[in-house]
Amino acid sequence: MTATATRPARKRRGAQGWMPNQHGAWAMVTVPWLLGFVLALRDGGDIASGLMLLACWLTGYFAFFATSQWLRSRLKPRYLPAVATYAIATVVLGLGALALRPQWWTWAAVFAPLVGTSLWLAWRRAERSLRSGAATVAAASLLPLVLGSDALWPWTVxxxxxxxxxxxxxxxxxxxxxxxxxxxxxxxxxxxxxxxxxxxxxxxxxxxxxxxxxxxxxxxxxxxxxxxxxxxxxxxxxxxxxxxxxxxxxxxxxxxxxxxxxxxxx
Structure with a gap:
């Protein structure tokens, strides 16, 4: 297959929500986890739960992107396969992380409003607004706290x-x-x-x-x-x-x- 033939295929994948197109977001998605993971290991944290959290977080990012595109498009069906696939993968990996660190479920009380706010702004087609940026940055920046604690409450980090x-x-x-x-x-x-x-x-x-x-x-x-x-x-x-x-x-x-x-x- 020629290079010119592969470019339209990549565009189709992006247009259907399979591949995030905000390349600048990758540092925000990965760096807080990396910093938290390394420092948590220094304090005696375990590798397995940290890596499971990373897997859940990355698939969650893909699910978030696909869902944002779906909402922004006013629920066009072409995004549903990506939304469903990534959502299921996120749930499965999330359950795996909770199997290793059961008390992590309490952090949903913080992440849910932040993610919900960003998705609501995507529905309003304001996903690039300052409010959306603040919500997504806040969610990513919480990862070191999750990695360094057993639960949101009682909270020790x-x-x-x-x-x-x-x-x-x-x-x-x-x-x-x-x-x-x-x-x-x-x-x-x-x-x-x-x-x-x-x-x-x-x-x-x-x-x-x-x-x-x-x-x-x-x-x-x-x-x-x-x-x-x-x-x-x-x-x-x-x-x-x-x-x-x-x-x-x-x-x-x-x-x-x-x-x-x-x-x-x-």
């Missing part, structure tokens, strides 16, 4: 894992704001100001992180992110120069790698 969850939310929500200044809201001074203010707030917020966290390094990291939030749109979209999605993606890859290095190597 290592301070470092709590710090990682807070840092993940701060960084990835900042990414939502920053990318909007380059793509969907490019050329808008108000969005640039919001992005810069958020990142400056993250710099100040590192002072309140648990002592187990590398607060100095994280403050330096967020200083760089604040400068990026100001300089890149200031020299790019605000001056009429577009920043391509590929260039923005490369920048996010580098920044995310730096954050992972700060948190795991310090």
């Amino acid at each position: 290592a301070p470092a894992l709590l710090g990682v969850a807070l840092v993940c939310f701060a960084y990835f929500f900042g990414t939502v704001l920053y990318v909007k200044t380059l793509i969907r809201k490019r050329g808008s001074p108000g969005w640039v100001v919001a992005s810069v203010v958020w990142h400056v707030g993250c710099v100040l917020g590192t002072y309140f992180l648990p002592e187990a966290m590398p607060r100095g390094l994280l403050a330096g990291f967020f200083v760089v992110m604040a400068l990026r939030a100001l300089v890149v749109p200031g020299l790019g979209p605000l001056r009429g120069r577009n920043v391509t999605a590929a260039a923005a993606g490369i920048g996010e890859f580098v920044a995310t790698g730096a954050l992972v290095a700060v948190l795991l190597c310090s």
